[in-house]
Amino acid sequence: xxxxxxxxxxxxxxxxxxxxxxxxxxxxxxxxxxxxxxxxxxxxxxxxxxxxxxxxxxxxxxxxxxxxxxxxxxxxxxxxxxxxxxxxxxxxxxxxxxxxxxxxxxxxxxxxxxxxxxxxxxxxxxxxxxxxxxxxxxxxxxxxxxxxxxxxxxxxxxxxxxxxxxxxxxxxxxxxxxxxxxxxxxxxxxxxxxxxxxxxxxxxxxxxxxxxxxxxxxxxxxxxxxxxxxxxxxxxxxxxxxxxxxxxxxxxxxxxxxxxxxxxxxxxxxxxxxxxxxxxxxxxxxxxxxxxxxxxxxxxxxxxxxxxxxxxxxxxxxxxxxxxxxxxxxxxxxxxxxxxxxxxxxxxxxxxxxxxxxxxxxxxxxxxxxxxxxxxxxxxxxxxxxxxxxxxxxxxxxxxxxxxxxxxxxxxxxxxxxxxxxxxxxxxxxxxxxxxxxxxxxxxxxxxxxxxxxxxxxxxxxxxxxxxxxxxxxxxxxxxxxxxxxxxxx
Amino acid sequence: xxxxxxxxxxxxxxxxxxxxxxxxxxxxxxxxxxxxxxxxxxxxxxxxxxxxxxxxxxxxxxxxxxxxxxxxxxxxxxxxxxxxxxxxxxxxxxxxxxxxxxxxxxxxxxxxxxxxxxxxxxxxxxxxxxxxxxxxxxxxxxxxxxxxxxxxxxxxxxxxxxxxxxxxxxxxxxxxxxxxxxxxxxxxxxxxxxxxxxxxxxxxxxxxxxxxxxxxxxxxxxxxxxxxxxxxxxxxxxxxxxxxxxxxxxxxxxxxxxxxxxxxxxxxxxxxxxxxxxxxxxxxxxxxxxxxxxxxxxxxxxxxxxxxxxxxxxxxxxxxxxxxxxxxxxxxxxxxxxxxxxxxxxxxxxxxxxxxxxxxxxxxxxxxxxxxxxxxxxxxxxxxxxxxxxxxxxxxxxxxxxxxxxxxxxxxxxxxxxxxxxxxxxxxx
Numbered sequence: 026x027x028x029x030x031x032x033x034x035x036x037x038x039x040x041x042x043x044x045x046x047x048x049x050x051x052x053x054x055x056x057x058x059x060x061x062x063x064x065x066x067x068x069x070x071x072x073x074x075x076x077x078x079x080x081x082x083x084x085x086x087x088x089x090x091x092x093x094x095x096x097x098x099x100x101x102x103x104x105x106x107x108x109x110x111x112x113x114x115x116x117x118x119x120x121x122x123x124x125x126x127x128x129x130x131x132x133x134x135x136x137x138x139x140x141x142x143x144x145x146x147x148x149x150x151x152x153x154x155x156x157x158x159x160x161x162x163x164x165x166x167x168x169x170x171x172x173x174x175x176x177x178x179x180x181x182x183x184x185x186x187x188x189x190x191x192x193x194x195x196x197x198x199x200x201x202x203x204x205x206x207x208x209x210x211x212x213x214x215x216x217x218x219x220x221x222x223x224x225x226x227x228x229x230x231x232x233x234x235x236x237x238x239x240x241x242x243x244x245x246x247x248x249x250x251x252x253x254x255x256x257x258x259x260x261x262x263x264x265x266x267x268x269x270x271x272x273x274x275x276x277x278x279x280x281x282x283x284x285x286x287x288x289x290x291x292x293x294x295x296x297x298x299x300x301x302x303x304x305x306x307x308x309x310x311x312x313x314x315x316x317x318x319x320x321x322x323x324x325x326x327x328x329x330x331x332x333x334x335x336x337x338x339x340x341x342x343x344x345x346x347x348x349x350x351x352x353x354x355x356x357x358x359x360x361x362x363x364x365x366x367x368x369x370x371x372x373x374x375x376x377x378x379x380x381x382x383x384x385x386x387x388x389x390x391x392x393x394x395x396x397x398x399x400x401x402x403x404x405x406x407x408x409x410x411x412x413x414x415x416x417x418x419x420x421x422x423x424x425x426x427x428x429x430x431x432x433x434x435x436x437x438x439x440x441x442x443x444x445x446x447x448x449x450x451x452x453x454x455x456x457x458x459x460x461x462x463x464x465x466x467x468x469x470x471x472x473x474x475x476x477x478x479x480x481x482x483x484x485x486x487x488x489x490x491x492x493x494x495x496x497x498x499x500x501x502x503x504x505x506x507x508x509x510x511x512x513x514x515x
Numbered sequence: 516x517x518x519x520x521x522x523x524x525x526x527x528x529x530x531x532x533x534x535x536x537x538x539x540x541x542x543x544x545x546x547x548x549x550x551x552x553x554x555x556x557x558x559x560x561x562x563x564x565x566x567x568x569x570x571x572x573x574x575x576x577x578x579x580x581x582x583x584x585x586x587x588x589x590x591x592x593x594x595x596x597x598x599x600x601x602x603x604x605x606x607x608x609x610x611x612x613x614x615x616x617x618x619x620x621x622x623x624x625x626x627x628x629x630x631x632x633x634x635x636x637x638x639x640x641x642x643x644x645x646x647x648x649x650x651x652x653x654x655x656x657x658x659x660x661x662x663x664x665x666x667x668x669x670x671x672x673x674x675x676x677x678x679x680x681x682x683x684x685x686x687x688x689x690x691x692x693x694x695x696x697x698x699x700x701x702x703x704x705x706x707x708x709x710x711x712x713x714x715x716x717x718x719x720x721x722x723x724x725x726x727x728x729x730x731x732x733x734x735x736x737x738x739x740x741x742x743x744x745x746x747x748x749x750x751x752x753x754x755x756x757x758x759x760x761x762x763x764x765x766x767x768x769x770x771x772x773x774x775x776x777x778x779x780x781x782x783x784x785x786x787x788x789x790x791x792x793x794x795x796x797x798x799x800x801x802x803x804x805x806x807x808x809x810x811x812x813x814x815x816x817x818x819x820x821x822x823x824x825x826x827x828x829x830x831x832x833x834x835x836x837x838x839x840x841x842x843x844x845x846x847x848x849x850x851x852x853x854x855x856x857x858x859x860x861x862x863x864x865x866x867x868x869x870x871x872x873x874x875x876x877x878x879x880x881x882x883x884x885x886x887x888x889x890x891x892x893x894x895x896x897x898x899x900x901x902x903x904x905x906x907x908x909x910x911x912x913x914x915x916x917x918x919x920x921x922x923x924x925x926x927x928x929x930x931x932x933x934x935x936x937x938x939x940x941x942x943x944x
Contacts, residue, residue: 026751027872027880029753030872030880033750034864037864037891038864040891040895040899041864043899044899047899047903048902051804051807052845059805060805062805066802066824066831067805
């Protein structure tokens with residue numbers, strides 16, 4: 026038996042030799058690549074030892090996110106405190122150990138932890154770590170306006186929905202609100218409850234991730250294609266054919282009607298916009314055709330991820346969707362219904378705010394941004410956002426014509442609830458069907474002042490029995506008023 | 516020449532010094548978090564092993580002088596790391612060491628001669644089966660694996676004891692049947708097969724370990740029991756065909772279990788590629804590997820590595836004090852310390868197999884070889900698991916991991932090896 030016993034010992038020796046080799050592999054060869062993996066708890070906690078940069082509102086002094094120092098197992102770690110609780114929850118996101126991070130806390134993590142950076146910062150951080158000095162991140166100054174944000178949250182209170190405001194000439198996002206909201210200070214404690222279906226998905230940023238049928242707000246896009254293609258002018262007369270149009274006279278799948286009992290005869294395109302006449306815009310859509318309409322949607326940024334300094338997986342692309350799947354722009358569809366914002370269109374509030382901002386900016390679409398600048402601890406500017414034009418969507422002349430049409434909507438049409446004393450406001454209402462009788466998705470997009478616009482807004486309210494002009498327009502007006510009164514706009 | 520016992524005492528002295536240095540290091544590194552009871556633990560541990568030494572001096576004066584100090588060293592390293600993770604667990608572990616020592620003394624002074632156990636081989640084998648069946652039926656499921664038995668408020672891990680009982684049974688059974696087993700009566704597919712009546716109990720045992728895998732979802736114990744079985748049949752018969760046949764059977768069985776048991780399949784898939792699920796199924800192995808990697812060549816220093824998170828502090832590696840203890844150790848003392856720990860196991864194996872080689876009767880040889888192989892294989896399975904050499908399983912690192920059943924059964928294993936070495940040395944004089 027001793028021969029076999031000897032063999033067993035040799036087997037054990039070989040086994041332990043393999044184990045030592047394996048350990049050496051991890052500790053010598055693989056050590057460097059493992060040390061920088063995102064799932065390495067050491068890395069996560071070392072980031073907690075960094076004093077994250079503060080986040081400020083656009084005024085440069087209102088603190089939206091700061092730090093609390095804690096001693097834990099011999100280390101000083103910093104956890105986030107959000108003084109405004111739910112007010113900036115979606116725009117800022119959250120930063121936790123257990124549930125990761127989201128929003129700006131995620132997209133600007135490199136700046137906030139001062140790990141963005143060039144070699145010299147890296148070396149100075151390394152030196153700090155070795156000397157036991159706390160590394161401090163860069164502060165962020167956002168473009169968010171506290172009064173505008175508050176106006177949006179107050180206006181939407183009691184509803185589910187979202188609101189976005191953009192500075193048209195720069196693409197700076199002035200407000201981003203999604204309801205229901207959550208307290209980012211308590212996100213770890215409440216994580217399970219926040220994810221329960223009955224809670225209304227508060228962690229979802231409806232402004233960037235909520236997909237809604239745009240309803241009649243989409244008529245601005247149809248009108249852009251109509252005017253800019255040269256096929257129509259605001260005064261082109263189109264017969265509305267009474268209350269409904271339908272087959273066989275029109276190549277549409279089912280009769281298409283105006284809201285309520287409204288009935289029109291031959292009217293101008295501008296009048297059709299003022300009163301949001303479906304039977305006219307459906308015909309415009311048919312004449313423009315699917316590919317021309319798609320072309321203008323592309324120019325507005327549909328079918329492509331929105332350009333925003335926000336985590337890419339927290340921004341959803343607008344376009345044609347069917348059963349949750351995005352369809353290509355060339356798919357066969359009922360272009361008449363698409364022209365009035367129904368069919369299979371699904372858009373985010375951010376996208377519709379961008380549409381309003383583009384019209385306000387004379388037809389040129391700007392890159393959107395939430396952060397104006399990052400400031401290193403020494404006071405130097407580590408990053409600065411510069412307004413960047415992305416695309417000319419339509420000619421300045423078409424934009425001017427469209428602006429006038431949208432001004433009429435607020436002055437005498439479906440959007441009168443958005444009137445502001447002493448100010449010219451342009452807007453467009455939207456009331457999208459949800460498939461349930463008398464339950465709508467209410468929209469309003471707007472910008473003001475009409476000359477040299479300072480703010481463009483999109484407001485959406487889910488599952489309401491009211492029309493966009495009744496329930497969403499006043500919220501948009503409140504936001505515009507709050508922003509223009511805040512003094513930042515001057 | 517020094518007597519074996521003097522040599523043992525000197526070795527224990529070295530171990531005592533190392534233990535004191537270890538606890539002192541942890542204390543210095545973490546004095547803000549822990550109280551100054553650390554040296555007390557070093558003292559208690561050394562006192563317990565000196566007590567064991569005195570018992571061996573009285574009961575087994577000619578026993579091997581290396582095994583006790585090696586076990587003391589392993590216990591000390593384990594206790595240092597358990598203490599480093601959680602001083603409360605270290606207190607519990609010390610109590611388990613006391614209980615383990617009582618069992619050790621009972622074996623030395625009550626059983627006195629291991630050969631007496633040969634008469635009870637069927638009883639011992641049946642107890643092993645009974646323990647496993649009990650666990651399968653009334654056991655507690657933790658982390659998807661059913662490997663605990665609740666006895667009066669204490670969680671017992673029967674696998675640790677079944678391991679010893681199985682070795683005892685196999686040593687007795689194979690000593691008796693090794694000639695008939697080595698002799699082929701029929702030939703099937705070119706392989707000689709002995710009469711079924713001699714083979715039956717062995718097949719039963721082999722089936723048992725696969726049952727452990729399927730019903731208890733405990734891959735670690737299944738691998739351990741089957742490995743012991745194959746090794747001991749090999750030592751007894753020297754027939755390679757049995758080993759090949761056994762491995763084939765285990766392979767086929769594992770394949771079937773893989774395709775029928777979600778828990779086993781998940782463990783296996785996570786072993787192949789843990790990276791896509793770093794927060795769920797891949798969490799434990801990824802944390803283990805990253806902890807090991809953090810140690811580098813010389814480690815962060817005892818008590819200085821990143822292990823605890825949260826309030827109250829808990830280990831970042833799940834089951835750090837049991838399954839993950841090698842990862843914690845490797846983090847703090849690096850490749851140098853990890854290799855040293857593995858070499859301690861190899862030295863233990865060397866002494867154990869040497870005892871088997873010089874023992875003069877078949878039962879003692881088989882018993883010593885079986886125990887030593889069981890000890891080594893167990894260390895291999897868990898270290899291989901946390902280093903991702905093989906799928907990670909939930910078994911303990913002998914003498915190092917936290918755990919009462921493990922400590923008690925390993926003390927029994929140590930007592931048996933010392934008894935065999937003492938009888939062999941006595942027989943020669």
